[in-house]
Structure formats: structure tokens, C-alpha cells
Amino acid sequence: MGTVIRLSMEASLPELPEVEITRRHLEKAMVGRKLQSVRVTHDRTARYNTTTDEIESRLSGRQVDSVGRRGKFLVVGLNDGYTMVAHLGMSGRFSIASGTDTANLEEAPHTHFVAILDDGAEISFIDPRTFGFIAVFDEDELADSNLSRLGPDAWLDPPSVPTLMKTLKGRTAPIKALLLDQRPMAGLGNIYADEALHLARIHPRTPGGDLDATEVARLLVAIRRVLSEAIDCGGTTLDDLAYLLPDGQAGDNLGRLGVYARTDEPCLRCGTPVQRIVIRARSTHFCPRCQRL
Numbered sequence: 319m320g321t322v323i324r325l326s327m328e329a330s331l332p333e334l335p336e337v338e339i340t341r342r343h344l345e346k347a348m349v350g351r352k353l354q355s356v357r358v359t360h361d362r363t364a365r366y367n368t369t370t371d372e373i374e375s376r377l378s379g380r381q382v383d384s385v386g387r388r389g390k391f392l393v394v395g396l397n398d399g400y401t402m403v404a405h406l407g408m409s410g411r412f413s414i415a416s417g418t419d420t421a422n423l424e425e426a427p428h429t430h431f432v433a434i435l436d437d438g439a440e441i442s443f444i445d446p447r448t449f450g451f452i453a454v455f456d457e458d459e460l461a462d463s464n465l466s467r468l469g470p471d472a473w474l475d476p477p478s479v480p481t482l483m484k485t486l487k488g489r490t491a492p493i494k495a496l497l498l499d500q501r502p503m504a505g506l507g508n509i510y511a512d513e514a515l516h517l518a519r520i521h522p523r524t525p526g527g528d529l530d531a532t533e534v535a536r537l538l539v540a541i542r543r544v545l546s547e548a549i550d551c552g553g554t555t556l557d558d559l560a561y562l563l564p565d566g567q568a569g570d571n572l573g574r575l576g577v578y579a580r581t582d583e584p585c586l587r588c589g590t591p592v593q594r595i596v597i598r599a600r601s602t603h604f605c606p607r608c609q610r611l
């Protein structure tokens with residue numbers, strides 16, 4: 319057994335919907351294709367077990383069998399038992415240019431990874447703040463990574479009410495913090511955790527273990543709805559434009575947010591000004607009337 323490869327699981331933007339949309343675009347462009355050449359140009363992009371050179375040599379010539387997602391991680395299955403794992407961090411995004419577009423393509427600033435596929439398409443990873451990363455694991459390394467410790471995926475494999483009740487039992491941490499933790503459930507970050515708690519009318523500071531079955535059921539329904547709407551809208555692009563779809567479009571979900579980044583604006587349900595508090599160093603938005611402790 320090697321040492322555990324501890325991938326950073328900090329709750330961050332982009333979140334599950336943005337990663338899922340990215341995954342769908344990458345899947346369409348990459349599955350069945352060969353990575354003809356790969357270039358990694360920033361040391362921090364190769365954060366874990368592999369150097370930039372090793373990523374290039376492990377990826378070049380390999381075929382893409384699948385493009386999956388675990389929580390906020392992209393998991394690309396390659397032939398010969400290799401797996402590419404990517405996390406968008408705070409500001410990372412993938413961009414896809416098809417073979418006919420690449421001739422006149424000017425490289426975007428902060429492009430740290432470029433893969434050319436055998437049909438001429440170009441997959442780039444652009445990451446101004448370099449909190450994102452790309453790693454390439456063999457089977458043993460993948461097994462040794464802490465990806466397996468992620469909780470069930472909040473979209474593909476959401477826990478049942480009894481399962482989540484069991485996970486939360488006795489937990490005194492605020493439910494907001496537990497949703498960001500990625501072990502009870504993987505995929506939520508700051509935006510969608512605030513939105514789901516607002517929709518479920520649960521105060522973000524409520525100790526996880528204090529939620530009854532009705533509240534847990536409401537929370538799971540709210541999470542489903544918040545994620546589903548965000549995916550349908552192409553995800554949330556904030557004013558910093560850090561997240562864009564792989565075709566360069568902005569996501570449309572910002573206008574649908576009920577509390578996130580709406581401090582002092584009226585709650586859409588009751589009109590009470592939305593409050594901002596800090597829970598475990600993360601800004602948290604809620605309605606003090608709809609969400610009582």
C-alpha cells in the first residue's frame with residue numbers, strides 16, 4: 319500500500335452542476351478518441367503524484383473510454399487502467415474547440431493544459447488562480463487516493479432519508495458545514511448548500527443531528543430541485559466569469575438564486591432581508607424568517 323493520496327476536497331466553486339455540465343461536453347468530445355498529444359505548462363496544475371512530464375507521458379497516446387464525475391471531481395477513464403482526475407478548483411474551466419476551429423485559435427490566458435485529440439479537437443484547461451488540478455493515476459494510485467471516501471453523489475446517487483438520518487445522527491456540526499464536507503454527500507458547495515437549505519426552510523446553523531425525518535426529506539427534495547434547475551440552466555456564472563461552459567457560454571442560473579449573494583435583498587418567499595453570516599469561515603446566506611433555529 320502506498321501513502322494515501324489526499325486530494326483537496328474543499329468546498330468550492332464550481333460545484334456539482336457546473337462540473338456535470340463540463341462532464342457532458344467532455345464526454346461528447348472525448349469518448350472513443352485518442353489523446354494524440356498533451357502539454358501541461360504549469361507545475362501547480364500537476365499537484366498530486368505526477369509531475370507535468372509524467373502527466374504528458376501517461377496521457378499521450380491513450381484512448382478515452384469514459385468521462386465520469388464523483389462529486390466535484392471529473393474522472394476520465396483511459397485504456398491500460400489509467401484514470402485522469404481533474405478538479406476545477408475555484409476558477410478552473412475546460413474549453414473545447416473542434417478540429418475545424420483550432421487553426422486560428424489563440425490560446426486563452428492561463429491555459430495550463432492542452433490535449434489534442436485524434437480528430438483534431440483541442441481540450442484546454444484554463445485556471446487563473448491555479449487551485450484546480452489534473453492528476454493521472456494507475457489502478458493502485460487510484461485505489462490509494464481518498465476519492466473513495468467521498469460520500470454518495472448528490473445527483474447520481476443521493477442518499478435516502480434513513481441513510482442520511484443515520485449519517486447525521488449525533489452530529490453537532492452545523493448542517494451547512496456537513497453539506498460542504500463531501501462525506502455525508504458529495505457535490506454541494508457554498509451556493510447550492512445555501513440555496514437548498516433556504517428552499518427546505520432549515521437554518522444553516524442547525525446541528526446536523528437535530529434534523530428530524532421530515533426536515534431531512536425536505537432537504538433531499540430541495541437539493542434535487544436546486545441541482546436540477548442549475549444543470550438545466552447551464553450552471554451559475556458569477557460576475558467574475560470564472561465559470562463558463564466548455565463552449566465559452568455563460569451559465570444562466572445566477573438569476574434563479576434565492577439567497578446566495580443576495581444579502582439585504584428581500585427573501586423571494588417572505589420579503590424579509592436575506593442575512594449573511596459566517597459558518598466555518600464560509601459566507602452563508604439565509605432568510606431569518608423562513609429558516610429559524
Ligand SMILES: [Zn+2]
Pocket residue numbers: 585586587588589590605606607608609
Ligand atoms: Zn423568507
